[in-house]
Amino acid sequence: MSERQSVLRLDHVTMQFGGVVAVDDLSMEVGEGEIVALIGPNGAGKTTAFNAITGVYEPTNGQVSFLGAPVVRNHPQGKMKKQYKGSDAALYANEPVLRPTPDKLTALGMARTFQNIRLWKTQTVFDNVLIAKHMLKTSSFLSATLHANRAEEADQRAEVAALLEIARALATKPKLLMLDEPAAGMNPQETAELTAFIGRIRTEFGMTILLIEHHMDLVMDISDRIYVIDFGKLIAHGTPEVIQNDPRVIDAYLGVEEDA
Amino acid sequence: MGLWNTVLPYLLSGISVGGQYALIAVGYTMVYGILRLINFAHGDVFMVAGLMMVYFAAAMPLYAAIPLMIALTVLLGFTIERVAYKPLRTAPRMSVMISAIGVSYLLQNLALYITGGLNKNYPEIPWISDKITVFGATTTRVTVITPFLTVALVFALVFLINHTKIGMAMRAVSKDFETAELMGIRINSVISVTFVIGTFLAAVGSLLFFSNYPGIVPTSGAMPGLKAFVAAVFGGIGSIPGAVVGAFIIGISESIIKGLDTILITQGLIAEQVDFSTFSDAVTFVLLIVILVFKPTGLFGEKTTDKV
Amino acid sequence: MIDRKAQTRKNLISLAAVLVFLALVLVLDQTIKPTSKAYMLLTVLQKGSVYALAAVSMNLLNGFTGLFSLGHAGFMLIGAYTYAIFTIPSDARDTVYQYFDAAVRVSFPETLGGALGGFGTALGVLLAVLLAGAVAALFAYLIGLPVLRLKSDYLAIATLGFAEIIRAIFQWKKLGPITNGSNLLKNFARCSTFKLKLGETTVSLSTFVPVLIATLCIALIVLLVNSTYGRAFQAIRDDEVAAEAMGINLARHKMLSFCTSCFFAGVSGATMAMVLSIAQANNFKSAMTYEILLMVVLGGIGSISGSVIGALLFISASEWWLRGLDSGTFLGITAPTVFRNGFRLVVFSVIIMVVVLFFRKGIMGDRELPEALRKKTKRGEVSGNE
Numbered sequence: 001m002s003e004r005q006s007v008l009r010l011d012h013v014t015m016q017f018g019g020v021v022a023v024d025d026l027s028m029e030v031g032e033g034e035i036v037a038l039i040g041p042n043g044a045g046k047t048t049a050f051n052a053i054t055g056v057y058e059p060t061n062g063q064v065s066f067l068g069a070p071v072v073r074n075h076p077q078g079k080m081k082k083q084y085k086g087s088d089a090a091l092y093a094n095e096p097v098l099r100p101t102p103d104k105l106t107a108l109g110m111a112r113t114f115q116n117i118r119l120w121k122t123q124t125v126f127d128n129v130l131i132a133k134h135m136l137k138t139s140s141f142l143s144a145t146l147h148a149n150r151a152e153e154a155d156q157r158a159e160v161a162a163l164l165e166i167a168r169a170l171a172t173k174p175k176l177l178m179l180d181e182p183a184a185g186m187n188p189q190e191t192a193e194l195t196a197f198i199g200r201i202r203t204e205f206g207m208t209i210l211l212i213e214h215h216m217d218l219v220m221d222i223s224d225r226i227y228v229i230d231f232g233k234l235i236a237h238g239t240p241e242v243i244q245n246d247p248r249v250i251d252a253y254l255g256v257e258e259d260a
Numbered sequence: 261m262g263l264w265n266t267v268l269p270y271l272l273s274g275i276s277v278g279g280q281y282a283l284i285a286v287g288y289t290m291v292y293g294i295l296r297l298i299n300f301a302h303g304d305v306f307m308v309a310g311l312m313m314v315y316f317a318a319a320m321p322l323y324a325a326i327p328l329m330i331a332l333t334v335l336l337g338f339t340i341e342r343v344a345y346k347p348l349r350t351a352p353r354m355s356v357m358i359s360a361i362g363v364s365y366l367l368q369n370l371a372l373y374i375t376g377g378l379n380k381n382y383p384e385i386p387w388i389s390d391k392i393t394v395f396g397a398t399t400t401r402v403t404v405i406t407p408f409l410t411v412a413l414v415f416a417l418v419f420l421i422n423h424t425k426i427g428m429a430m431r432a433v434s435k436d437f438e439t440a441e442l443m444g445i446r447i448n449s450v451i452s453v454t455f456v457i458g459t460f461l462a463a464v465g466s467l468l469f470f471s472n473y474p475g476i477v478p479t480s481g482a483m484p485g486l487k488a489f490v491a492a493v494f495g496g497i498g499s500i501p502g503a504v505v506g507a508f509i510i511g512i513s514e515s516i517i518k519g520l521d522t523i524l525i526t527q528g529l530i531a532e533q534v535d536f537s538t539f540s541d542a543v544t545f546v547l548l549i550v551i552l553v554f555k556p557t558g559l560f561g562e563k564t565t566d567k568v
Numbered sequence: 569m570i571d572r573k574a575q576t577r578k579n580l581i582s583l584a585a586v587l588v589f590l591a592l593v594l595v596l597d598q599t600i601k602p603t604s605k606a607y608m609l610l611t612v613l614q615k616g617s618v619y620a621l622a623a624v625s626m627n628l629l630n631g632f633t634g635l636f637s638l639g640h641a642g643f644m645l646i647g648a649y650t651y652a653i654f655t656i657p658s659d660a661r662d663t664v665y666q667y668f669d670a671a672v673r674v675s676f677p678e679t680l681g682g683a684l685g686g687f688g689t690a691l692g693v694l695l696a697v698l699l700a701g702a703v704a705a706l707f708a709y710l711i712g713l714p715v716l717r718l719k720s721d722y723l724a725i726a727t728l729g730f731a732e733i734i735r736a737i738f739q740w741k742k743l744g745p746i747t748n749g750s751n752l753l754k755n756f757a758r759c760s761t762f763k764l765k766l767g768e769t770t771v772s773l774s775t776f777v778p779v780l781i782a783t784l785c786i787a788l789i790v791l792l793v794n795s796t797y798g799r800a801f802q803a804i805r806d807d808e809v810a811a812e813a814m815g816i817n818l819a820r821h822k823m824l825s826f827c828t829s830c831f832f833a834g835v836s837g838a839t840m841a842m843v844l845s846i847a848q849a850n851n852f853k854s855a856m857t858y859e860i861l862l863m864v865v866l867g868g869i870g871s872i873s874g875s876v877i878g879a880l881l882f883i884s885a886s887e888w889w890l891r892g893l894d895s896g897t898f899l900g901i902t903a904p905t906v907f908r909n910g911f912r913l914v915v916f917s918v919i920i921m922v923v924v925l926f927f928r929k930g931i932m933g934d935r936e937l938p939e940a941l942r943k944k945t946k947r948g949e950v951s952g953n954e
Contacts, residue, residue: 545729
């Protein structure tokens with residue numbers, strides 16, 4: 001992966017809620033054009049990691065870099081830099097603590113879907129995609145208001161809301177597409193179609209994709225590399241073949257056998 | 261005249277008004293704690309309690325009028341909840357709030373119809389309306405009694421909430437509505453009890469509040485109601501001690517602002533009236549916005565996080 | 569898919585309907601005399617247009633952006649005062665500000681009318697109305713900076729509080745030279761004096777002007793709601809988290825919606841001053857905001873035509889149709905002991921409660937009038953769980 005250009009990079013990202021450490025010192029990297037999966041048992045902290053990457057949460061510690069530049073960063077020391085003197089002050093002097101909101105990260109080229117699908121329910125299929133393009137529009141408030149020639153509602157129903165969420169995310173013209181359990185609730189047939197669809201997004205748009213998924217068929221089928229986390233910690237990393245045979249992954253998913 | 265002597269009457273009346281607001285504020289904070297609803301009609305229930313007292317006192321002796329007024333006010337609070345809020349239990353929060361505004365509108369218009377919009381004189385209640393002198397300031401006895409009565413009632417309420425079965429149910433419902441329901445708590449009776457307690461305190465509050473004022477008009481409840489709600493937000497909504505502290509702070513600030521011109525002039529700090537008293541209502545909202553901006557959950561409120 | 573031609577045709581039909589309505593109002597304005605019984609219709613149209621605009625602008629915020637704000641009366645107050653202050657003729661100024669030394673001594677209609685004649689007077693009124701909106705929007709911006717971060721009911725109570733603070737400020741004696749303290753403002757350019765002289769004939773515009781202002785503003789709001797910004801507002805209402813994740817800057821869009829809504833509230837306040845011929849801070853209490861909110865609910869939250877219908881029904885019912893309930897005889901029944909002063913409002917508030925409790929979607933729900941007339945089936949909503 002070192003020869004690929006890095007699209008997303010996490011350095012020691014920790015996400016703490018009170019006493020609960022949901023993501024613990026997670027470091028990972030996604031290179032250009034790769035499909036990388038983030039897997040782990042329920043409650044392992046996958047979605048929390050997504051939220052920390054996309055700016056929904058402010059990480060307790062660590063740094064997220066996007067397209068080679070740090071976009072989210074939090075060092076506890078950085079917050080106290082005014083009180084720091086000497087070498088520590090110099091270390092953080094030029095590095096303000098960033099708190100980018102999700103919309104700014106989306107503007108940089110990150111787009112995501114949600115595990116609990118969050119479409120705008122009163123809006124039509126067409127409008128859902130159209131609103132996602134709102135960010136890219138350059139006309140002013142007044143001229144947009146006076147621009148009367150616009151489309152009427154598309155009278156069609158979403159058969160698969162997950163696909164619509166992906167379409168909506170793609171409408172923001174992202175450089176990194178983050179999918180949070182796109183196959184949730186799908187049957188094997190639909191999952192196979194989704195797998196093919198994600199593959200096409202990669203080949204046709206050259207899209208870099210980070211994926212959270214429970215359907216192992218899908219994950220093993222299309223991922224170039226896989227990160228496995230459990231209790232917020234990274235426990236394994238590698239190609240699908242390596243992961244499938246990793247005893248720690250098997251333990252995490254199946255539980256440690258009593259007599260093992 | 262010394263600063264103390266000038267400020268004292270305003271401070272006393274502030275503490276008294278604060279105590280009256282506290283009695284209303286507790287009703288707001290309890291309802292909000294359980295239903296997440298700003299019960300806009302609460303201030304109007306308070307006004308109706310005052311009006312009932314006016315009519316009952318004219319028809320019967322006070323020892324009958326006061327209990328009857330309290331009982332009917334409680335019944336009114338109970339009925340409002342059953343008729344206007346209960347059917348909307350699953351509706352969006354905005355609908356319930358609108359229903360509350362509708363009830364407030366209805367109560368005000370009813371009062372307008374019955375009174376003909378005329379100012380009704382509140383009956384003089386012997387003993388508590390008597391004039392007395394405290395630290396050299398002349399005031400009515402009710403002014404002095406109010407804070408003590410308020411604190412006593414609130415202590416009783418806190419005891420009820422912390423040490424009885426129904427209190428435990430109330431705490432459970434305000435923590436997590438759905439889970440409490442699943443655990444077999446009868447939500448509707450808990451909510452009714454909450455309204456009964458809230459309106460009882462408002463009825464007592466109206467007795468104390470209107471004794472100090474010349475009369476009642478249909479809109480008399482709106483401003484005290486809003487201020488009491490602000491007091492509840494100020495103290496951290498859902499917290500009873502918070503509501504009481506907030507109410508005293510707001511009552512005192514309001515009273516001091518009313519007298520600020522006089523205080524500053526007697527102290528020789530300003531030469532002529534600046535007319536601060538115009539802002540006696542507004543200061544409440546200034547306090548509200550300041551607290552919401554700097555500590556959105558109020559003085560004693562708990563922090564909540566949204567799950568994504 | 570999108571049928572451009574059909575869309576253009578529909579737009580033209582709507583436009584024609586609006587023009588016919590405006591022409592009808594103009595005709596009624598000439599034919600109904602103030603002494604006639606039917607004059608009530610004009611009163612309802614005047615007040616109705618003021619409240620329709622207020623309700624639509626509130627709906628933009630509460631219904632389309634999901635920001636529950638209760639500060640409308642305050643922004644209408646700002647609009648009414650701004651309009652009044654800048655249209656009082658110089659010779660009437662000292663009579664109006666009898667206790668103060670008036671600080672603002674410019675009257676737009678007078679100054680421009682002096683320079684450009686009749687056209688200038690109209691331009692001056694227009695300018696004052698726009699300024700009224702702009703000042704309200706400016707206040708909204710300043711207020712929005714701290715309060716728009718608040719959630720649902722906290723936002724409601726904070727905006728309600730701001731409206732009360734504004735009311736106190738405008739009544740403050742120290743600002744008397746500008747606002748006339750707690751005294752009312754009068755003698756400014758008002759509807760009853762709006763006329764157009766065409767040679768010999770005089771055309772009365774007293775109802776036409778407020779209706780025209782409201783129609784133009786509501787048309788602008790319709791365009792806004794259908795624009796990409798309007799869609800973004802609705803996305804924020806439906807799901808804030810998803811909206812932000814799709815690149816919509818929440819703070820900026822909420823502020824845009826708030827300021828736009830308040831701009832039109834200000835214009836509506838100016839129109840109200842124009843219609844009522846007076847402006848007094850004490851009339852803009854929170855009860856006014858509640859009434860506007862009830863109009864929005866009556867018409868259906870999320871429907872602009874619903875708000876217009878709601879406002880017109882509200883005004884017609886309370887000012888006109890239910891009048892009999894106050895004066896002894898209603899629907900032929902005479903019962904002076906029951907039908908006395910105030911009964912109208914009691915009946916009216918009961919109707920409102922029935923709507924709130926049993927017809928929660930209001931008259932229109934979230935549909936618009938043309939849509940409802942075509943009797944189209946409910947539009948396809950996308951599925952998806954919470």
